[in-house]
Amino acid sequence: MAATVAQTAGSEKNMLLRAELRRSERWGKLRAFALVLPLLLFLVITFVFPIGRMLFNAVHDDTLLTLMPRTTAALAAWDGNDLPGEQVFAALAKDLRDTWEQKTMGSVAVRMNYELPGTGSQFTSSARKASTLLTGPYKAALIQIDPLWERKEVWNFFKRGASPFTAYYLLRSVDYQYGADSQIVATPPETAIFRDAFLRTFGISVGVTAATFLLGFPVAYLLATLSPKSSNLLMILIVLPFWTSMLVRTVAWVVLLQQNGVVNQALVGLHIISHPADLIFTRFATIVAMTQIQLPVTLLPIYSVMKTIPPSHIRAARSLGAGSFYAFWRVYFPQTLPGIAAGCLLTFILCLGYYLTPALVGGPSDQMVGYFIANYTNKQINWGLASALSALLLVATLLLYYVFNKLVDVNRLKIG
């Protein structure tokens, strides 16, 4: 009996203790959360939200739904075979009048031009002329105003506009578009550029990553094995360019590689070539400049991993009978893999987003996806397409990262 009482008292005490522990832990947790809260908010506001909004832009476009509400609604019943009936044309006439009065026909025209190049100006002129068209029958009158309204692809375009979501931008960014009957067809070859652009982006990124790895690995090895005094100096030399802005470094390459630049003058002066070579505005220049900029990014993680590999490992391998290359290849190199993976992945992902450097030192056929995103954002003002390209690039990057993680055994790569 006494024992049971003691036991109960004990378990009560335990519960009390546990509650106490929870309370003290809760405080700790709250405090920890309060500490990361500003950063969390900052990330949500400056990163998650804008990117989410951007991704949303890639599939969301309610221009037609809001500016042509009657037409898009009336087309819901249209079978898509023959021309729509009078009722749809009446809705169209009213919408056209509205856009003319509210001066929004430009926005519809721009939207139309994306999918049906050249129809925008026809729409605008239709809107102008339809503003005086107050009574029916509208069908014949509108077709009279512009033969645009006889084209089935135009009606299908407006029918698709009934949904605030569109796949057009995503389709377009992989060189597909809607055909006359809303079926998905390939973009005509003279405007199909995005698949090539993505391939080029990946190709250049792979090339730059490989180049930084091949150049950076021996240097990292040297850094990791040299005496601290000389390695510090070498480290400064490597990191120094890191502290200069990317623009400055890129412009320096323009100076070096241009027609009468340092490199060409030297080559001609040494009689290696008789005429200045085309170095600037080429794929070569793009890869060279990007490699130079990315080199520290690849090198530093490799170096930091190499630093943690004790020199005794190579010695052990040598004493166990391995030649110097075999020891390096079988013992040292595998241990640097986490650094190689981190450095190369970092460089590869950063390369995917390059815009400035190819724009400045590359030719028109060396432009990467980043250039097209900027182009559609700033010059063509086609933000839907820019968003779709960005979204695709983001998804491709995440996918690659996922595949990379699957391929490389994470357990074996754990650093430290």
Place this chain on the structure above:
Amino acid sequence: MRSSALSKKTLVIIGLVASTFVLTKPGAAADQITITSWGGALQRAESQAWFEPFSKTTGVAVNEDEYSGDAAKIQAMVETKSVTWDVVDGYSTWVNRLCDQGLLERIDWNKLGLNRSKFIDGDMYECGVPSVISSSVVAYDKDKLPDGPKTIADLFDTKKFPGKRGLEKTAAGNLEWALVADGVPVQDVYKVLNTPEGVDRAFKKLDTIKKDVIWWEAGAQPPQLLADGQVVMTAAYNGRIYDANKNSGKNFAIMWDAQLPGVGNVWVIPAGGPHLDDAYKFIAYAASPEVQGTLTKYIPYGPANKDAMEFVGGEVLPWLANAPEHMTNAIKTDTAFWNEKGDDLNQRFTAWLAQ
């Protein structure tokens, strides 16, 4: 007694200072506008010819901003209702498109107090006031190429003129030149370009020099490309070439054959700007005949206001695009054509470049 006299005087001074302060302060706060232009030689000239005198005569302070001629920022400003630019020196190719989207104020010519019919292309813009005539020309360095190109066909002749040539990274202008170089008379250029075959023909001609072209995007680049010897000849704005000769001691020459004169620059007011009245005040000032012509003192861009021609100085006349001897084989830029087909052709051009 002495001290009280002194303090009285002090009080008067304080009162005077205070009253000026009180009087001027609200005025200064209200009367200032932000004008955005293209930077470089053009904006320097505009500042001297227009912005500073405007400030002096009206008391409205002018803040200057620069942009690269892209409309995206205006669109972003208007759509987010955070317009800070009151007046923008806009570009003809996008003014009407933005106007149709309601992103620009419609110009009330009565409020402006100017005669719309006196402006070249004045009736073409609902939302803009034409500012100056500039021209895309072919320029070269006379020191390096004493016997320069004579016709636009020479731009496409890489045998006669081996080396790189600079072209603007845009469809407008290049397609016209390609057709003229391919034998289309200047007066027929837009007729041909209005057909799919004509467009194909233009691109085909451009194909012949595609690998010899360095594409530029900002007006300040061509003089630099010439100076660096990167190109043997380049498309350029005539004013920038004049400026390089005048201010950097270059000996650049302009080939006027098939030049593309036109109203490049158009004053626009982004919709919902904070100082609409002062924006009108400025445009009325800068577009008035006696003021608009003064720009030619600094850069050879002729006035779009026909009445302003009489105020143009003599020194700059040989560099003006609309000088009669330059107009013999000029292609008059068809803004209406580009308004209608610009989107389509630029998409095709972007794709062509990347291929």
Place this chain on the structure above:
Amino acid sequence: MHHLADRRLVSSAYLGGSAQSDLTRRNKCSAGQAPALGITGMPGANDAFVKFSDVQKTYDGKTLVVKKLNLDIARGEFLTLLGPSGSGKTTTLMMLAGFEVPTQGRIFIDGRAIDNLPPHKRDIGMVFQNYALFPHMTVEENLAFPLKVRKRGKMEIKDRITRALDMVRLGDYGKRLPGQLSGGQQQRVALARALCFDPNLVLMDEPLGALDKQLRDQMQLEIRRIHKALGVTIVYVTHDQSEALTMSDRIAVFNDGLIHQLASPAGLYEQPQNAFVAQFVGDNNLLRGKVIDMDGASCTVEVSGMGNVHALVINAEAVGRPVLISLRPERVKLNPAPGSLPNTLNARVEELIYLGDHVRVRVSVGGHDLVIKLPNSDGVQVHEGAQLTIGWKTQDCRALDAG
């Protein structure tokens, strides 16, 4: 003995068949009575398995890290290089392994000069302080490494790995990564890896330095057991004198690039040849004095405040020269029978420190502190402040160089 040692791991009877070889070796490697500073190994020079001949090493061209090293190591011997850090012992080991090149002199293994032999051709197994196990390979892959390099057959490799793991009692750990093992287990794997390919020579560079005391003691015995079982030649580097005493056949005491004494553990402890060795190996009472009389093997030394002490002449040059007398704490007797010992002095107990198996008694004699170890066999009947007499034999008291 050679053929026996050569069979080692391949011999299935390696655990049992070593008693004889061990005995033989022990006899050969009996206490080295070599004169200090000029060292020759016990075995005849021609018989030496490893031979250092006038080896010098400098890194900077100014200071010699190893000065004129002559050292012979017998086949099957367990030789320890003992010394403080920076004494040249690790450099000596690295030269033997091939990771450092002697500035001067030559090194022979089995009569063959190895100056131009790269490390991987020397057939030396090596165990490092941080184990140097390859972290990306499993235990089995680590053990297979030297065998694969030597292009051994699959079956043989498997067989050897199994036996090597059994030898270090890690039979079930083959599939694990080194990171999943404890420090002691890792060291046993390192040991197995250094042995599994039957090297002629195994070098160990402070292999137990990273382990805690208990594990270290256990591993010392383990290594000793394996050495006995395999009969392999081991050169072992440590700065821990008790480790050296526990494991070695012979110990070379290094200081300042020189071998100060090369002897068996007992020889080293009982008969230190100079002040450094006396100080470095084991506890010692050291008294400064001056030789006032010499009589053959013994001498009389005047220690100020303490009077005359009779000591064995080891390193005392002549009458009138300063010397250092070394006296092991456990050789001092308390209250000896009067006249039974040549050195008898009055002392006062200053401090008692209880250490379980023995008691350390600090006494003061004429202004000098002496430490005495008393075995805790049947109680200690002294107390602090007590006056007593202490005494020791002449042969327990060695007159060495002044240090």
